[in-house]
Amino acid sequence: MNKYLYNIKYIVLGAIVSLTSCVSDDLANVGDLEDITGPTPFYNLTDVTSSEFDCEKNELWANYDFNFQAGSNLAVNGTMYEWSITPADDVTFINKDLPILNLKIEAERASVVAIEKEIAKREFKLPCETNQAKIDVLEAEIVDFEAQLVAAEAALSDEVLQNISDLESQITALPPATLQDQELIFSFPGPGEYTVGLTVTDNLGKSNYTEKLVTVNQAVPTIPQPEIGEPGFEDNSLFDGSGDGRDSWRAPSSSAWGSVFQINSKAEGILPEGLQASKFPADGTRVGYQEIEVTPGATYVLTYFSAFEENAFGDVTVSIVSTNATSLDEAKLAANIIASRTDNNVGRVDDVFKKHAITFEAGENEKVIILLTNSGVESRLDAFDITVKQ
Structure with missing residues (x-):
């Protein structure tokens, strides 16, 4: 048996030596295969x-x-x-x-x-x-x-x-x-x-x-980011350094829309931004109303923060409404609501603000209304921001 293994070993070794000699550079034109692979x-x-x-x-x-x-x-x-x-x-x-x-x-x-x-x-x-x-x-x-x-x-x-x-x-x-x-x-x-x-x-x-x-493609203008007046409800935050934090949020008619919200002050570090937030009493009689310019066909993301009292059930609603609405009742009609989000106080903690977002399409509108309403408990909103969705 060992004799046969010995013979096989040398047969294999001989084959390897033979193959190696076929690609030796000493033997011209023997064993060198043409490289036919081109670059990709x-x-x-x-x-x-x-x-x-x-x-x-x-x-x-x-x-x-x-x-x-x-x-x-x-x-x-x-x-x-x-x-x-x-x-x-x-x-x-x-x-x-x-x-x-x-x-x-x-x-x-x-x-x-x-x-x-x-x-x-x-x-x-x-x-x-x-x-x-x-x-x-x-x-x-x-x-x-x-x-x-x-x-x-x-x-x-x-x-x-x-x-x-x-x-x-x-x-x-x-x-x-x-x-x-x-x-x-x-x-x-x-x-x-x-x-x-x-x-x-x-x-x-x-x-x-x-x-x-x-x-x-043809170059197109960059869609401008809309401007929200007094987005953080801070005093003196209008373009000219004036404002009481809510001047930009007053409806054109308080009889048709309701009175503007109140302002709530907190110590530094409690609010998402600054020292003031908007405050909506539990009776739901106060609103926030602001028209902003948008670009027809563009899509936007509106973000903001909310907080609640917890003594009863309550909610706050932020809506994007068509300027066709001329009163609070008309703003609640489905035909005039472009987008809307309602958040409640279930599981919420006092003075802890939570961030929310609404995505909406401008459609054919050149202006829309940001409408803020609440019910049930005292509610607060703060730090509004809007960006163009790319």
Whole structure:
């Protein structure tokens, strides 16, 4: 038996030696199989389009930029890339490092950039503002921020200024982007459909091609976030520094809607925000009413906090109502209710506020009413906020 095992071992060893000799570099054209596997190209793209519109939603400018990054199934073997674009008219190319260097400059100028943004916000609002009191406040704030801007620029240290200069020199020295770059930014002349192809060639000269149809969409204005007056019910929180915390929440007719809510003060740290909240007595005779501007077709998320007394059952309702309603009774009609949420005091703890959210669609409305009502026990609401749902 051992004799047979001994013979088998040497037969296997001989086979291995034989196979090894077939791929020896010393034997030309023997055992070397041709590599017929070419690269498998692919690429990723990211829409980095930027644009600016005025307050009347007229386009001021738009850059239809897309970041393209090529890849393949190969690792590091001298792979070459070649992009193509159809139609190619007026398509330009940007070095991928340019936006990175610009962001680094912004970071160095962070204190200055923050003030510039505050000025830009107010300059954006001015042309379309019709309330003279608000115009006066915006202009005064711009003057104040411009003075802060001068001081912030003067306060930039020599080290920061040198860093900015170095980054600007790097931008100047950037080579132009080419269709042979693995990663680059395509700047399209406008909306449309473009065929972007990629050819990948390996170090053996083998290549493959892939392409995608890229749709460049028309730039659209950013949906503005609605403004809620006195959202935290704090004194002096109106745009001009005035207000008793509830001036923005008074209905146009107390006989049709009910009297405005009361204000409840608490020590710091108890309320979700500030020192004051809205208070609704148990008899349900007080309301909160505020019209806000919305963008037709947009979807919004309204958030707020509630708290209750616990001596009996009670609830509080926050509704989004159409401006077609001219009274509290009409606001309760299903045809006028856009969205509504009711929360009660079951399981609640005194002075512990709970956060809620309502998602609603503006539909064809340019304005809606935020309506606050309660019943059963003293209830409080605080810290309203609204965002555009993306």
